[in-house]
Amino acid sequence: xxxxxxxxxxxxxxRLLDEIRATATRPWALMEVCGGxxxxxxxxxxxxxxxxxxxxxxxxxxxxxxxxxDVIDKALEIAARPxxxxxxxxxxxxxxxxxRDLFRVKSEGGDVRVVYSPLDALELARKNPxxxxxxxxxxxxxxAPANAMAVHQARRLGLTNFSLLVSHVRVPPAIEAIMxxxxxxxxxxxxxxxxxxxMGTAEYPDLAEKHRVxxxxxxxxxxxxxxxxxxAVHQLERGEHRVDNAYxxxxxxxxxxAAQRMIEEVFEVTDxxxxxxxxxxxxxxxxxxxxxxxxxEHRFDVTDIRTEEPAVCRAGEVLQGLIKPTECEAFGKACTxxxxxxxxxxxxxGACAAYYxxxxxxxxxxxxxxxxxxxxxNPVG
Amino acid sequence: xADLATEAALGATKAxxxxxxxxxxxxxxxxxxxxxDQPVVVMGHGGxxxxxxxxxxxxxxxxxxxxxxxxxxxxxxxxxxxxxxxxSTDSYVVRPLFxxxxxxxxxxxxxxxxxxxxxxxxxxxxxxxxxxxxxxEMAVVGRIARAIGSAAEAAEVTVATGxxxxxxxxxxxxxxxxxxxxxxxxxGVDIRPQRARPGDAVIVSGPIGLHGxxxxxxxxxxxxxxxxxxxxxxxxxxxxxxxxxxxxxHVLRDPTRGGLGASLNEIARASGTGVRLRERxxxxxxxxxNACGFLGLDPLYVANEGRLVAFVPRDRAEAVxxxxxxxxxxxxxxxxxxxxxxxPGMVVVATGLGGTRVLDLPLGExxxxxx
Numbered sequence: 001x002x003x004x005x006x007x008x009x010x011x012x013x014x015r016l017l018d019e020i021r022a023t024a025t026r027p028w029a030l031m032e033v034c035g036g037x038x039x040x041x042x043x044x045x046x047x048x049x050x051x052x053x054x055x056x057x058x059x060x061x062x063x064x065x066x067x068x069x070d071v072i073d074k075a076l077e078i079a080a081r082p083x084x085x086x087x088x089x090x091x092x093x094x095x096x097x098x099x100r101d102l103f104r105v106k107s108e109g110g111d112v113r114v115v116y117s118p119l120d121a122l123e124l125a126r127k128n129p130x131x132x133x134x135x136x137x138x139x140x141x142x143x144a145p146a147n148a149m150a151v152h153q154a155r156r157l158g159l160t161n162f163s164l165l166v167s168h169v170r171v172p173p174a175i176e177a178i179m180x181x182x183x184x185x186x187x188x189x190x191x192x193x194x195x196x197x198x199m200g201t202a203e204y205p206d207l208a209e210k211h212r213v214x215x216x217x218x219x220x221x222x223x224x225x226x227x228x229x230x231x232a233v234h235q236l237e238r239g240e241h242r243v244d245n246a247y248x249x250x251x252x253x254x255x256x257x258a259a260q261r262m263i264e265e266v267f268e269v270t271d272x273x274x275x276x277x278x279x280x281x282x283x284x285x286x287x288x289x290x291x292x293x294x295x296x297e298h299r300f301d302v303t304d305i306r307t308e309e310p311a312v313c314r315a316g317e318v319l320q321g322l323i324k325p326t327e328c329e330a331f332g333k334a335c336t337x338x339x340x341x342x343x344x345x346x347x348x349x350g351a352c353a354a355y356y357x358x359x360x361x362x363x364x365x366x367x368x369x370x371x372x373x374x375x376x377x378n379p380v381g
Numbered sequence: 382x383a384d385l386a387t388e389a390a391l392g393a394t395k396a397x398x399x400x401x402x403x404x405x406x407x408x409x410x411x412x413x414x415x416x417x418d419q420p421v422v423v424m425g426h427g428g429x430x431x432x433x434x435x436x437x438x439x440x441x442x443x444x445x446x447x448x449x450x451x452x453x454x455x456x457x458x459x460x461x462x463x464x465x466x467x468x469s470t471d472s473y474v475v476r477p478l479f480x481x482x483x484x485x486x487x488x489x490x491x492x493x494x495x496x497x498x499x500x501x502x503x504x505x506x507x508x509x510x511x512x513x514x515x516x517x518e519m520a521v522v523g524r525i526a527r528a529i530g531s532a533a534e535a536a537e538v539t540v541a542t543g544x545x546x547x548x549x550x551x552x553x554x555x556x557x558x559x560x561x562x563x564x565x566x567x568x569g570v571d572i573r574p575q576r577a578r579p580g581d582a583v584i585v586s587g588p589i590g591l592h593g594x595x596x597x598x599x600x601x602x603x604x605x606x607x608x609x610x611x612x613x614x615x616x617x618x619x620x621x622x623x624x625x626x627x628x629x630x631h632v633l634r635d636p637t638r639g640g641l642g643a644s645l646n647e648i649a650r651a652s653g654t655g656v657r658l659r660e661r662x663x664x665x666x667x668x669x670x671n672a673c674g675f676l677g678l679d680p681l682y683v684a685n686e687g688r689l690v691a692f693v694p695r696d697r698a699e700a701v702x703x704x705x706x707x708x709x710x711x712x713x714x715x716x717x718x719x720x721x722x723x724x725p726g727m728v729v730v731a732t733g734l735g736g737t738r739v740l741d742l743p744l745g746e747x748x749x750x751x752x
Contacts, residue, residue, distance in 0.1 A: 013734050045736015091677075103423040116676070222734055
């Protein structure tokens with residue numbers, strides 16, 4: 001496939017891995033910020049192929065996971081109302097609120113619909129003038145411009161039955177919060193390429209300077225990720241801490257000015273809660289005063305919903321590399337892939353699930369380096 | 382309100398004086414897990430994954446479980462009056478009713494024919510039961526009925542009995558069809574998931590993911606501009622061609638809902654063996670890979686309606702593969718991996734770069750990801 005296969009080439013990957021191995025003389029801990037990068041790393045087994053010295057710490061860049069509980073509960077409350085068509089990205093439907101999820105609301109008669117774009121939700125509003133259409137606007141800087149555009153269009157078309165439930169988050173304040181955390185082990189960042197394709201790189205030099213960490217703008221295909229790691233390790237070994245763009249085919253330094261203007265017109269910066277992490281100052285966006293009449297929280301009067309987060313597992317410590325999954329008391333006992341206590345045990349991509357599964361497979365504790373002999377894989381020919 | 386949420390999250394490690402001021406403590410990070418013990422039926426219970434399996438294990442099996450049902454194969458095999466019969470039933474609730482490459486009627490015949498064929502049976506007779514919603518156009522019912530007729534002819538089965546019910550407007554989704562079927566299992570044939578053995582070659586009969594992507598491409602709200610046709614096809618002829626090479630085919634499965642990933646997990650668990658796949662050997666058409674990349678789906682979990690996966694003894698694999706490739710419905714057959722002693726009950730994929738990943742049983746249906 002054009003522009004995909006070229007960035008998935010095993011020979012080039014091996015060359016990059018050799019270079020990383022030759023460069024890294026000491027242990028380095030890098031954080032990939034974006035959930036999409038984490039997905040790609042685990043899917044291709046990149047973490048297993050890296051030399052021992054280079055550790056990847058998975059960052060908080062999954063917008064679904066960090067959407068706070070009270071916002072999910074607000075979504076559930078709104079979606080359950082009879083006059084509402086509630087539209088969402090598909091993977092939000094399974095995220096639990098206090099006592100149910102959007103699938104439950106749907107099964108109980110709520111009109112919950114999976115859409116791929118906020119503009120699809122806008123189209124539903126146009127076709128159903130007698131009903132209120134709400135779009136669940138979550139995500140980082142990547143999804144914000146399209147969501148802003150939907151509100152902008154609704155205003156232009158006079159679609160008063162369209163509103164957004166907004167829970168947008170921003171990457172730079174999260175990096176600041178991570179670097180000022182007492183237990184921080186992160187020595188370098190792979191910045192999220194798609195976020196930077198919108199926002200550019202201007203927000204990062206101050207962070208790199210202040211915390212003395214290299215920040216490498218990185219893409220999502222295997223070679224993109226390896227190149228990001230190579231450049232970050234290269235800087236670390238030389239004691240440098242610059243912003244470097246390793247995803248130049250998609251990211252310009254100034255980003256996408258039209259998208260930024262759309263965000264500025266519709267949203268304003270606000271403090272946000274990150275589920276399981278806490279409150280991070282200036283880490284999100286909400287609809288600005290001028291667009292408040294398209295804000296579902298106000299329109300449906302759910303601003304007062306406050307919730308208490310349920311008991312937590314130690315997934316956070318696992319994700320930070322502070323403990324191994326096997327050191328958690330619940331691991332393999334109360335918490336298994338069939339009865340997960342945390343998201344890290346839910347999918348085969350979670351650190352705990354990987355440990356659980358690979359431990360049974362290899363008899364050893366770590367997934368790193370387990371390979372399948374090629375001859376076993378090819379019984380015919 | 383400086384965050385009851387944050388305080389609860391931090392409670393296990395330390396109590397912040399003021400969450401709004403306190404530094405973020407990464408040790409408290411956590412992610413929400415999906416709800417599992419649903420007190421009501423949710424869509425995931427029909428997704429062919431872990432939720433479907435739990436519904437069977439926790440509700441149906443305790444109510445009327447028996448050794449025949451416990452095989453958990455695509456069709457039940459039993460002796461009756463001296464004959465070895467395969468018996469299967471399936472309900473079809475696809476939306477939209479007509480899609481590129483077929484319609485509800487084709488699926489209703491081919492799906493049940495294939496479930497019978499996965500026991501090695503020659504399908505013989507089908508029943509059809511229609512649930513029609515008041516107000517659905519007669520022309521639509523007619524098109525589906527004619528599709529059932531042509532599909533039955535192509536699969537060489539007789540529609541021997543049927544039933545019709547009508548429900549009030551708003552209480553159905555146009556047309557639902559349930560078919561059941563019986564077929565004869567040839568002597569010496571014993572095909573079931575428990576028979577997978579280490580050393581077996583794992584063969585898939587052609588490109589994967591076409592049906593699921595074809596349906597998604599025309600579903601409301603997700604329309605995208607690729608013309609991919611469903612792979613819906615009857616597979617009994619292909620199975621007969623394989624059995625003509627050797628009766629010792631160990632396992633057959635048609636990877637419908639939940640895709641190849643769910644089928645291989647079920648086989649690994651039923652047989653207590655491991656399955657290893659080579660990612661680069663997987664026949665994923667470009668259109669499917671593109672659509673899945675765009676929607677954030679894994680082609681290994683996307684439904685097929687005209688494919689089978691076979692576990693065949695290694696020394697017969699080459700001959701079986703040749704016979705499959707000579708058949709129109711197996712022209713794209715290829716070896717994708719093998720059955721192993723290691724990691725029993727698990728499916729492991731060797732990635733193109735040389736790493737590995739575990740391919741788990743999906744929870745419910747796949748959801749398009751945000752990014």
